[in-house]
Amino acid sequence: MKVAVCVKQIPDPADPGAINPETKTLNRDVKLILDESDSYGVEMALQLVGEDGEVVLISMVPNNERNGLNNALAMGANSAILVSDDALSGSDALSTAKVLAAAIQRTEPDLVLAATESSDGYTGTVPEQVAELLGLPSVTFAKEVTVDSGNVAVKRQTEDGYDEVDCPLPALVSVTAGVVEPRYPSFKGIMAAKSKPVEELSLADLGIETNTVGWAGGRQEIVSIEPAPEREAGEIIEDEGDGHERIVAFLQEMKVI
Amino acid sequence: MGNIWVHAETTDGVVSSITLELLAKARELGEVSVFHAGTDAEQVAGELGEHGATKILTTGDLDNGLPGPALAAAVAAKATEESPSAILFGTTYDGRDVAGRLSVKMDAPVITNIVDLLDNDGLTGVEPVFGGTTNVKTRFTGETPGIFLIRPKSFNAESAGGAAAAVETLTIPELGATGSAKVTNRFVEESDGPKLDEAGIVVSGGRGLGEADNFQMIEDLAGKLGGAAGASRAIVDAGWVPYSYQVGQTGKVVKPDVYIAAGISGATQHMVGMKGSKTIIAINKDPEAPIFSIADLGIVGDVHKVLPALLEAIGN
Numbered sequence: 001m002k003v004a005v006c007v008k009q010i011p012d013p014a015d016p017g018a019i020n021p022e023t024k025t026l027n028r029d030v031k032l033i034l035d036e037s038d039s040y041g042v043e044m045a046l047q048l049v050g051e052d053g054e055v056v057l058i059s060m061v062p063n064n065e066r067n068g069l070n071n072a073l074a075m076g077a078n079s080a081i082l083v084s085d086d087a088l089s090g091s092d093a094l095s096t097a098k099v100l101a102a103a104i105q106r107t108e109p110d111l112v113l114a115a116t117e118s119s120d121g122y123t124g125t126v127p128e129q130v131a132e133l134l135g136l137p138s139v140t141f142a143k144e145v146t147v148d149s150g151n152v153a154v155k156r157q158t159e160d161g162y163d164e165v166d167c168p169l170p171a172l173v174s175v176t177a178g179v180v181e182p183r184y185p186s187f188k189g190i191m192a193a194k195s196k197p198v199e200e201l202s203l204a205d206l207g208i209e210t211n212t213v214g215w216a217g218g219r220q221e222i223v224s225i226e227p228a229p230e231r232e233a234g235e236i237i238e239d240e241g242d243g244h245e246r247i248v249a250f251l252q253e254m255k256v257i
Numbered sequence: 258m259g260n261i262w263v264h265a266e267t268t269d270g271v272v273s274s275i276t277l278e279l280l281a282k283a284r285e286l287g288e289v290s291v292f293h294a295g296t297d298a299e300q301v302a303g304e305l306g307e308h309g310a311t312k313i314l315t316t317g318d319l320d321n322g323l324p325g326p327a328l329a330a331a332v333a334a335k336a337t338e339e340s341p342s343a344i345l346f347g348t349t350y351d352g353r354d355v356a357g358r359l360s361v362k363m364d365a366p367v368i369t370n371i372v373d374l375l376d377n378d379g380l381t382g383v384e385p386v387f388g389g390t391t392n393v394k395t396r397f398t399g400e401t402p403g404i405f406l407i408r409p410k411s412f413n414a415e416s417a418g419g420a421a422a423a424v425e426t427l428t429i430p431e432l433g434a435t436g437s438a439k440v441t442n443r444f445v446e447e448s449d450g451p452k453l454d455e456a457g458i459v460v461s462g463g464r465g466l467g468e469a470d471n472f473q474m475i476e477d478l479a480g481k482l483g484g485a486a487g488a489s490r491a492i493v494d495a496g497w498v499p500y501s502y503q504v505g506q507t508g509k510v511v512k513p514d515v516y517i518a519a520g521i522s523g524a525t526q527h528m529v530g531m532k533g534s535k536t537i538i539a540i541n542k543d544p545e546a547p548i549f550s551i552a553d554l555g556i557v558g559d560v561h562k563v564l565p566a567l568l569e570a571i572g573n
Contacts, residue, residue, distance in 0.1 A: 013525070019391070094366045097357075119526075122506055123369040124348070125406070128325060128357025137438040138325070141350050143500060157500060158350060159273070161446035165323065167438035177507070178494045219366050219399030223381055228392045231532070231551045236544070239558025244566035247517075247538055250554045254515055254536060256458060256482060257571060 001053040001147065003045040004109035005077065006100055006130070007038040009061055009068035010120040024222040025090055026120060032061070034068035037115035039182035040175050042072045045113050047180060048147050054078050056107050060099050062089040066198065073193035074185030080196070081107065085203045087210035092220065093121070095213035097129030102206040104134060111152060112172040116141055127174035138172040139165045143179055259342035262332070262402075264352055265291035265313065270300035274455075275347035277308050277414035279407060283345055284309030284417060286376055290341070291422070292332050294324035294355075298424045306422040308414070313422045316429055324351050326435040329358030331427035336363060336402060343380050343403045356406050358435075365401035372411045380405070388525035388547070389532045409454065409510045410533065446501060451485050453502065458484030459513045461504055461531070462492065465520020465541060465560050469497035474564045475519060481571050487511065487531075489521045505530035520560040523548030540564070 009032035011017050017027045045055045057072050057080035064084045073080060081103045088099065104112055112134070117124035131138035143162060144155035152171055156163045167173075185193070203210055211217065237246060251257045261283040266273040276291070283289045290312040291305055298315035305313060314335060319327050332355075336344070344359070346352040348370065360367045371382035381396040382405050397403040453459065460482065462475035472492070479486040487509070488502040504511055505527040516534035521527060523539070523546055531537070532551060539552035540563050549555040556563055 019386075019393075024393075092366050093357075093369070094360050094364075097361070117507065123367065123406075124353045125357040125360065125367050125369065128354050129361050132326070132329070132358045132361035132435065135434055137435050138354075139323070139438050140325075140354055156350075158443075160268075161444040161501075163440045163444070164442040165438055166441050168434075171438070176500055177490065178496055178500065181496075217366075219401075220368060220395055220397045223394040223396055225391060225393050228385055228389055230390075231537075233550065234537075234553035234555060236549050236552065236555035236557060238544075239556050239563055241562075241566075243540070243556040243558045243563045244570050246554060246556065247540075247563075247567055248570050250536075250538060251482070251515065251571075256515055 001049050001111065002056065002107065002109045003049055003053065003111045003113060004056045004058050004104050004107050005038070005041045005045045006112070006114040007042065007057050007059050007068065007072050008035045008118045009033065009059060009065050010035045010118060013119050019225055023090065024225060032065045032068055034071040035115065035119050037117065037119050037177055038072070039075070040177055040179050041113040041115055042075050042077060043180045043182040044145060044175055046076045048111070048145070056081065056109065058100055058103050060084070060088055060096065062086055064200070069198065070193050071185060073196045074189040075183055076189060078196065080198045082198055082200050083203070083206065084200055087203055087214045090215040090218060091213050092218040093123040093125045094129055095217040097126050097133055099203070099206065099208060099213060100126070101130045101133035102208055103201065104130065110169045111147065112136065114172065114174045116174045116176055127172060131172040134172070136170055136172050137167050139167050140174040142173050142175045145173055145175065145179070259287050260339065261287045261289050262341040262344045263289060263291045263310070264346045264355060265293040265301070265305060265310070266347065266349060266351060267293065267295055267297050267301050270297045272301050272304050274414060275349060275409045278410065278412040279345050279347060280305070280308040280310060281415050282374055282412045286374070286380070287342065290314060292328065292427070294319055294328040302421045302424055306419045307416045309417045309419055310422040311419070313424045314427050315424060316427050321440045322436050323354065323438050323440065325354030325358045326432050327429050328355050329362055330430045330432060333359055333362035334430055335427055341402050343405065346404070346406045348406050348408045353406065356404055360404055363401055365404055366397065366399070367404040367406055368395050368397070369406040371405050371407045374405065374407070385529060388528040410512050450480065450483065453485040453487055453504070454509045454511055456485035456511070457513050458482045458515045459487050459504070459511050460484055460517045460519065461487035461489065461521060462519050463489035463521030464491045465522070466492070467561065471561070472497055474568065477568055478517070478564065481568065484513070489524070489527050518548050519564060521548055522546040523551070
């Protein structure tokens with residue numbers, strides 16, 4: 001079985017940087033790391049394909065960055081396709097999906113995995129857009145995934161619990177965080193990653209016009225970026241054995257108890 | 258500003274609260290129709306009408322198919338005939354599925370994570386970023402109807418007293434392989450007490466609890482206060498509690514009267530989901546924790562001491 005996993009390389013969420021006032025987007029000109037949300041998809045893929053299968057990573061960046069991709073290769077993925085093109089700068093969810101779908105199509109996978117949403121843009125629409133572009137059925141928000149004889153069975157998160165969903169392959173599945181425990185790359189894995197094939201493609205290689213993605217493809221403008229109204233700071237006290245009493249008094253004032 | 262279409266989500270004749278919230282905003286902006294997947298359109302026509310919808314466009318029975326492909330294809334076809342000026346979705350599991358598929362069908366971009374919609378020189382979405390400290394306003398420049406995904410609790414649901422909405426059945430185009438995922442079973446996870454996103458009091462725990470077993474203190478406190486228990490993403494990812502407990506960007510948005518955060522430092526991801534609470538109490542041992550910047554009452558201390566003392570003081 002061949003599984004394609006969409007992975008995003010993002011600025012470290014612990015130090016997300018700032019919005020560039022000129023372009024009005026997040027400054028991504030920093031070291032990028034593998035989005036933690038995507039490590040679940042990579043782990044899931046590795047578990048599903050076992051010894052005989054193949055895991056191909058699919059990623060896009062404007063600037064050749066490979067740091068995050070290397071991390072996923074070190075976990076055990078076999079190869080990667082990296083779409084890298086200056087014109088991808090400023091791409092919205094739909095543009096991103098068009099590029100990822102074109103790259104995925106070249107690999108003809110049995111199953112496409114993605115996180116439910118990225119940790120920086122968090123639109124949560126890309127997996128479903130990719131599925132529609134590829135003409136695939138999809139099951140989103142998976143909390144458990146099993147593959148058996150050309151069929152994928154998924155427990156799909158719902159507002160009140162979960163649904164069991166059956167879907168014939170090829171298909172796309174988006175996985176929630178915590179669905180599996182991602183492995184840490186071993187030293188051997190890190191060394192092996194260096195010699196794994198990474199195919200780097202431009203938009204032209206994929207036959208995508210540059211004006212359908214990036215800034216032009218988004219067909220939207222950021223009107224303003226403003227500080228949100230702040231909450232008034234409250235009272236902060238050091239607990240000296242009486243912290244709980246202060247909480248009780250507060251709750252009584254709120255008529256909760 | 259013309260016709261506004263709203264995704265109506267229902268379960269067995271019950272309209273979801275986010276749908277009513279969206280309708281409250283949509284009817285300020287123009288004439289409102291809703292689109293819907295399922296067999297209960299006639300049952301919900303009265304309630305949706307009362308909240309401002311004049312028409313329900315419904316797929317009818319989907320034979321256990323997921324709503325995304327069918328509803329998106331049907332709505333895209335209808336939209337080319339009727340050109341709505343905007344299409345609104347709630348940020349829910351099905352909402353995002355339908356919006357994603359629709360966006361491709363119509364080749365229309367989506368503006369996501371919106372908490373307010375402004376009608377000035379084109380419909381403009383307001384999106385909070387960096388844990389809600391910054392607001393970004395975005396509008397469409399293209400010709401296609403704007404698709405907006407709106408976060409729960411952005412607007413107050415309120416009846417406007419309209420007549421029942423007229424039900425119209427949509428034609429579902431041939432879906433090919435995209436329609437082949439089928440629901441074989443549905444499970445409702447019952448929990449005691451109020452639902453997390455409806456509770457007046459929410460008690461949430463985070464990594465500062467130290468280990469999974471200590472989450473019982475959070476459950477106990479929520480129980481004593483008649484509230485619901487919640488969690489930060491960190492401990493959901495760690496497998497201490499199910500995903501349904503998660504408060505934050507990727508989990509539930511809550512706006513209770515009182516929110517108690519115990520052992521939660523206040524990552525951006527978490528703050529977005531609870532910042533709208535009326536009052537916030539935080540307990541954390543790190544005085545620099547970001548959660549204190551939005552707390553009405555902050556206790557710098559050890560949750561392992563404060564929580565047991567609090568539980569004892571409240572008694573039964």
